Amino acid sequence: MSKYMTKQRRTLLSYLRGHADEQLSAQEIAAALRDERISLSAVYRNLAELEAEGLVRRSASNGREASYRFVGAEACRGCLHLSCKRCGRTFHMDAGSAEQLTQVVAKTEGFALDKSDTVLYGLCEFCQDGKKEE
Amino acid sequence: MSKYMTKQRRTLLSYLRGHADEQLSAQEIAAALRDERISLSAVYRNLAELEAEGLVRRSASNGREASYRFVGAEACRGCLHLSCKRCGRTFHMDAGSAEQLTQVVAKTEGFALDKSDTVLYGLCEFCQDGKKEE
DNA sequence: CTAGTTGCAAAGAGTTTGCATGGCG
DNA sequence: CGCCATGCAAACTCTTTGCAACTAG
DSSP, rough: OOOOHHHHHHHHHHHHHTTOOOEEEHHHHHTTGGGGGHHHHHHHHHHHHHTTTSSEEBBSSSSSEEEEOOOSSTTTTTTTEEETTHHHHHHHHOOOHHHHHHHHHHHHHHOOEOTTTEEEEEEOHHHOOOOOOO | OOOOOOHHHHHHHHHHHTTTTOOHHHHHHHTTGGGGGGOHHHHHHHHHHHHTTEEEEBBBSSSSOOEEHHHOTTTTTEEEEHHHHHHHEEEEOOOOHHHHHHHHHHHOOEEEEEEOOOOOOOOEEHHHHHOOOO
């Protein structure tokens, strides 16, 4: 899709690779790269292209701001993502368990789960313990 | 939280009850209720309050528009939602299967899945067949 | 050199908020 | 009657788009 490899695209890709599978907003990325001279629109345009190429996944949980996630060619293939509602961190379910889970859904509901589009929300093992402050 | 039961709130609640567990945007709701004389801001304000009260769930899949889902007091307790990426319809996984799935995640990942906040994306049984047009 | 890309600023879309009016209790 | 909720419009935030300048190949 992209014809030229510009400085900005290189910068963005490098940044994304360093933050694979993290949920980042376009604005966060632009802010982190503000010293690299890349405009917000360039970030949006490149992210849109990367999404079309399948290298980036776009989603949103709050409904105000979209978040983008880099899915490296090989990394995280067939694994599901778990997002902690408290600390916000993303965890990775290994391919085996993810596949098992997908099978359950397929068998009981006849629903073909898309692993790369689905994010499971809940509390990670660390946040389950410190349930003090709510 | 809400002190008065206004005509608008009644209208909104009635509409939501008639569309329990559907993913609706604020604007869709306002449009559907345009004859009932309820303003867009009233819809937003009431939805926000209902969300705080736990009667409504807010989420978004595309990152542009938020969608709200009414979770009636009893309805859909402990069930997971499946959203078809093709036809957009929402399906309900029964409480039993959902619980089984939650157990798997808890056991293998130590992650406490929140059933009401999680939506599984994929293809429903109907759309899996008619895979023709992409 | 030529077409794709960038940056900027303006335009859009969705959501929130301030304020005067209106209506529930 | 007092106060909360509504409606309207303006303000905001995030994202997209038009266009001239720039640059990778």
